[in-house]
Amino acid sequence: MKFLCLRQPVRLTLRFARMVSSFRADDMHITLTNNPQRKPDNSQLVFGANMSDHMLVVDFTASLGWGRPHILPLDTLPIHPAAKVLHYGAELFEGMKCYRGVDNKIRLFRPMENMLRMTRSAARTALPPFDELELLKCIKKLVSIDQEWVPYADDCSLYLRPTYIGTEPSLGVTLSADAKLFVITGPVGPFFPTGMKAVRFLADPQFVRAWPGGCGAYKMGSNRSSNRYHPSHPPCCCCATVGRSKLMRMSKARRSSTFYL
Structure with a gap:
């Protein structure tokens, strides 16, 4: 050996x-x-x-x-x-x-x-x-x-x-x-109330969840703190007003191509 x-x-x-x-x-x-x-x-x-x-x-x-x-x-x-x-x-x-x-x-x-x-x-x-x-x-x-x-x-x-x-x-x-x-x-069951049917999203650059150097690439509770599903929460109000199921948060640095759910 x-x-x-x-x-x-x-x-x-x-x-x-x-x-x-x-x-x-x-x-x-x-x-x-x-x-x-x-x-x-x-x-x-x-x-x-x-x-x-x-x-x-x-x-x-x-x-x-x-x-x-x-x-x-x-x-x-x-x-x-x-x-x-x-x-x-x-x-x-x-x-x-x-x-x-x-x-x-x-x-x-x-x-x-x-x-x-x-x-x-x-x-x-x-x-x-x-x-x-x-x-x-x-x-x-x-x-x-x-x-x-x-x-x-x-x-x-x-x-x-x-x-x-x-x-x-x-x-x-x-x-x-x-x-x-x-x-x-x-x-x-299905995540959305619509079941397995297609859902409609709202892409609004006013709401941002992640930014360069931040924690957007990681699965942390803090990333969800701005994503409440209460009807009185501003992002949810915007979605409901225009008949959308969920908000797409857009990166301010690259608003045309980067989205965060």
């Missing part, structure tokens, strides 16, 4: 650093619910209103690093009122879907694209890194446990919401030393 001797010290690649500092799906602890919910009728589904029986939770602390992933019955999260997510928006999320095919197989839609964007968003938010492949394994296990929540309908799906928040209880304007990553899921 031959060994390769290196004269120079080996620098850890970013991917390897993620792996050694990440949680592992093989360490997962699972607690199943004793009180499964009644599943809603597919024809009555409202986007985001129904949750499945279980959730995935993983905690990070500065002293211990990543803990074990846990799949638990759906419940509220205990959080300190000084947690940085509540004051400085140390938060990001993803939106994923999985579908039940005509062959009864359940398929996630391009999940690695979501995982890669989530790690990019985590880096931009300065939250601790993790291995996206390990998270995807955990998510697949969660979907497997709640597979009966994937609707048996062509126009419905199971929506997955991975979320990552800074939880350090400190009002100091610093990076969050503690964090929580969790995933909740729920059956959904």
